[in-house]
Amino acid sequence: MLKIRELKKSFRQPNGELVSILDVPEYSVDSGEQAVLVGPSGGGKTTLLHIIAGIPRPDSGSVLVAGKDFFRFSESGRDRIRASTIGYVFQTFNLLPAFSALENVELGMTFSGGKNNASRAKELLKLVGLGHRLKNKPGSLSVGEQQRVAVARALANRPKLLLADEPTANVDPANQQQIVDLICKSCEEENISLVMVTHSNEVSQQFSRVDKLNELNLVMQTA
Numbered sequence: 001m002l003k004i005r006e007l008k009k010s011f012r013q014p015n016g017e018l019v020s021i022l023d024v025p026e027y028s029v030d031s032g033e034q035a036v037l038v039g040p041s042g043g044g045k046t047t048l049l050h051i052i053a054g055i056p057r058p059d060s061g062s063v064l065v066a067g068k069d070f071f072r073f074s075e076s077g078r079d080r081i082r083a084s085t086i087g088y089v090f091q092t093f094n095l096l097p098a099f100s101a102l103e104n105v106e107l108g109m110t111f112s113g114g115k116n117n118a119s120r121a122k123e124l125l126k127l128v129g130l131g132h133r134l135k136n137k138p139g140s141l142s143v144g145e146q147q148r149v150a151v152a153r154a155l156a157n158r159p160k161l162l163l164a165d166e167p168t169a170n171v172d173p174a175n176q177q178q179i180v181d182l183i184c185k186s187c188e189e190e191n192i193s194l195v196m197v198t199h200s201n202e203v204s205q206q207f208s209r210v211d212k213l214n215e216l217n218l219v220m221q222t223a
Helices: 045-052 075-085 101-111 120-125 144-154 175-189 218-222
Strands: 002-012 016-030 034-036 062-065 086-089 161-167 193-197 210-212
Touching: 002 045, 016 045, 016 193, 016 218, 034 175, 045 161, 045 193, 062 086, 062 175, 086 101, 086 144, 101 120, 101 144, 144 161, 144 175, 161 175, 175 193
Parallel strands: 034 193, 034 210, 086 161, 161 193
Antiparallel strands: 002 016, 002 062
């Protein structure tokens, strides 16, 4: 489902210095497989997720999702591939405050080029335990509830690959396990591949596959 080869990414500092962030010779995740990615802050985990999602271009290398090489396509082409194959759970939720939970999930479909499927949106919100909060806006939802809306939105278009960036970082411990269980169960039921970034040992130890970025990223081995 996901294949990365010879991926390199650097950023230029204000003083003109070029700083290497990623140098990943190889990384892959099979269809339906669930992987956790761990590593220190500033090690490039979020940058790697963003590149997998086709947002920034790498300096070199290839990223294949469902057999398609993202960076052989134009920006609009990458947008279409992302809409049809990838769901993204952001650490900061990225919900639209003026819209209800239901509308946020529905808008997630239309913004990514899919059709507005109200029944699918309601089904997902019921699945995440928010069937009674469909009309509530983010401001009237708890942090845990907002994250559950974000998970529902990421699943709305039936992605083949789900990327989750610290999905429990802003959730209190009482809700942390609920979010993890929700993501894992949803991916298992719909045969979605998962790459989850986390700092939490409590989260990572629940997965059979845990990948350490310092073992994948050659930049961290030479720092």
